[in-house]
Amino acid sequence: MSLATRQVSQRTAFGFLIAATVIAVVPVLVIIGVILVNGAGAINLEFLTQAPSQAGKAGGIFPAIVGTFYLMVGTLLVALPVGVMAGIYLTEYAGDNRLTRLINMAIVNLAGVPSIVYGLFGLGIFVLAFNFGMSLLSAILTLTCQALAMTVTTSREAILAVPADYREGSLAIGTTRWQTVRHVVLPQAMPGIITGAVLAMSRAAGETAPILIVGAAFLLPRLPQSIFDQFMALPYHLYTVAAHVPGIPDVTIWGVALVLLVVVLSFNVTATLIRLRTRRRRYSS
């Protein structure tokens, strides 16, 4: 091939690569932009601190914000410790055999199960069999099942990434396996584990389908009184006002979307910051 043709084909390839990048990035930016422009007008103190009235047409979205917050914290409280402990067991104790590999594969694949399936599972197990009813508790446990796939996997990966040198150095002076995990491996793996947990939380915050059938309320203009109470949540409220409340001002719908987006994105940004900070610390030392 002549030099000229090679350069043409090089430029063509560049063109396609750039175009693909633009196609990938533009929709995200447009979505964020549109939501910002349309929703900003709805954001005021009343919107953020008052309960909805007239089926969401007036008032604020305070119960939905609080409900989503409860869901995230509740999911974190259960999914993080269980995920870390399972991750430790699978990496440090279980040994590398066919059963462990099967379990690992199953956990990774759990992340791919559609969320409505988790919802149905939660309805059958937590709401009906355990008799927790349509409640915050049922929703937290349902979201936890889904989040576990992520927290176990990220914990496992973070623990595996701790160099074997550290483990050997610790074991070689007569410490138990648990002491080694507790004092050398876990402190090293913690940033990775936390990152995974934060991402799992942000996903839990954005889920609509599973909570819809295990406890989220269509409209409940007060805060949940206990974990057995129903609750409002931002994504479900967004669906409600957008699809089921005629005559609602557009700006209110965009406003709900904006608040949800800010909540979810702020968690993703936090996770990224944690990761960047540890990476910098690791390289500087």
Next chain:
Amino acid sequence: MKVDIDTGLLNNRVMANDIRLSTNQLNLYYGDFQALRNITLDIPERAITAIIGPSGCGKSTFLRVFNRMNDLITGVRIEGRVELDGIDIYDKEIDVVELRKRVGMVFQKPNPFPMSVFENVAYGPKRHGIKNRIELENIVERSLRQAALWDEVEDKLSQSALALSGGQQQRLCIARVLAVEPEVILMDEPCSALDPVATLRIEDLMRTLAENYTIVIVTHNMQQAARASDMAAFLMMEDDRAGTLVEYGPTAEIFTNPKDKRTEDYITGRFG
């Protein structure tokens, strides 16, 4: 002390009553693969025993037999007897954690924990239940002095151990082992990641430590074995790649008057 060449050796058995470690008819397998074959030797106490041999002959695997670090690898199987002070360390009654406290290990690559210098040395004693701050400080100072590192890090105890130079890190790892007061120190090519000056410092340190500890060192470096050890064991691979003991004896003997042609070829650099 130096092992007296004239005490004599019979079938790799040291004819003296100061044996610390010994193996008898040791075979080690990784699954179906035999890594060590029929190794019998006695390691004298308060002396430096070097294990030498070409790459892949099982030197490190052999060293890790003595603190059961091979247990960490799935599929490892051992036949024969391995003794510490006459007690079979592969007996079911043996607590591996207690064994490793008595038989410490220093690795090829310096592996200080990502914590302060102080915390690195205090790590072992803390895990073994010492909580008193003053007691810990005493242990840390004593261990760092023993490891000939105190003067260099005295005013850096709270700094990250990862900021030390490679040689300092390796001496810190030695101090970390000394802090739990072992009887035996295993060293797996402790100088291979270090420059010549740092290497000589570690060798000096080994000589001093040998007054109180039994040291077994795996080394690639012939000069190092010749300079620093009292006893030398030459391992080699057989055709099926299993490591066997070719010759074992006082270092001076092995290096000046090897009995086996293969030992002579190796130490004169004709192969390996």
